[in-house]
Amino acid sequence: MVNLTIVGxxxxxxxxxxxxxxxxxxxxxxxxxxxxxxxxxEFLLHEISRGALPLPTMTVRVDHHSFSYLVVHGICFxxxxxxxxxxxxxxxxxxxxxxxxxxxxxxxxxxxxxxxxFVKFDSIIANIRKQYVDxxxxxxxxxxxxxxxxxxxxxxxxxxxxxxxxxxxxxxxTPAAPNSTLRTSSPRLExxxxxxxxxAIITVAASILLWTSLIFTDDYLISTL
Numbered sequence: 333m334v335n336l337t338i339v340g341x342x343x344x345x346x347x348x349x350x351x352x353x354x355x356x357x358x359x360x361x362x363x364x365x366x367x368x369x370x371x372x373x374e375f376l377l378h379e380i381s382r383g384a385l386p387l388p389t390m391t392v393r394v395d396h397h398s399f400s401y402l403v404v405h406g407i408c409f410x411x412x413x414x415x416x417x418x419x420x421x422x423x424x425x426x427x428x429x430x431x432x433x434x435x436x437x438x439x440x441x442x443x444x445x446x447x448x449x450f451v452k453f454d455s456i457i458a459n460i461r462k463q464y465v466d467x468x469x470x471x472x473x474x475x476x477x478x479x480x481x482x483x484x485x486x487x488x489x490x491x492x493x494x495x496x497x498x499x500x501x502x503x504x505x506t507p508a509a510p511n512s513t514l515r516t517s518s519p520r521l522e523x524x525x526x527x528x529x530x531x532a533i534i535t536v537a538a539s540i541l542l543w544t545s546l547i548f549t550d551d552y553l554i555s556t557l
Contacts, residue, residue: 334425334461335397336366336412338373339433339453341442343406345381347374348441348450351457369397372491373410376401379494380408384501387487391419394491402426407433407441418467420484424475425464432456 340347352366376392376399379385392399393415400422401410409426433441433453444450464472 333414333417334411334422334464335414336369336373337429337457337461338370338377338410339429339450339457340374340377340381340408340410341406341444342377342381342403342408343442345378346444347377347447348407348444349453349457350448351454351461369394369412373399373412376410376494377408379498384498385494389423389486391422391486391488392491392494393488398422399491400426400486402430404430405434409433418476419486420476421464421467421472423484423486425460428460428463429457432460 335352337351338347339349350370352370372394376385380401380403388403390401392401396415397412398415398417398419399410399412400419401408402423403409407430409429411422411426413422436453441450463469466472467476
């Protein structure tokens with residue numbers, strides 16, 4: 333089953349259109365789950381936009397589902413399917429979306445500034461998705477049987493790995509605060525410094541006073557001779 337579809341612009345990661353499978357008697361839990369998958373789709377779009385996922389096609393596993401995406405002419409088409417849904421059909425679906433999207437004026441598409449404001453394409457997504465609901469239709473069986481002996485040459489990753497790379501990238505890009513290394517790596521040195529610094533200051537001051545008093549004493553003795 334095709335559960336979620338998002339179309340976005342690669343140059344700035346802006347989502348343009350969407351279509352989600354309507355759930356009858358949708359519960360709060362299922363609504364939250366749908367929102368979570370939508371956020372993950374937007375996360376993938378952002379990663380593609382910033383060049384972290386440079387491949388034009390990829391399958392990303394998450395829970396019992398898989399995201400598949402296709403990037404053509406600066407537009408990204410992402411769909412979420414059940415893990416049992418044939419991957420070949422998922423990419424046929426994305427290619428059909430891409431062909432329909434190419435019929436729109438390129439200037440119109442690239443002038444959109446608000447997320448999900450390309451509502452004209454929402455209904456087109458819904459109509460094309462209906463053609464892929466039943467994998468046993470003659471049309472879909474023909475697509476599955478075409479080039480049956482050849483596997484799709486598409487990289488598959490786990491969503492958790494992509495998220496972990498993003499976290500590591502953010503850690504590396506975060507500038508360290510001045511002296512943060514010393515404070516973090518040697519707390520014992522800080523404690524020692526807090527204890528002994530005042531003592532050292534007092535000792536030095538006492539030595540200076542003693543040295544000064546000795547000088548004055550010597551001068552006085554010399555003057556009385």
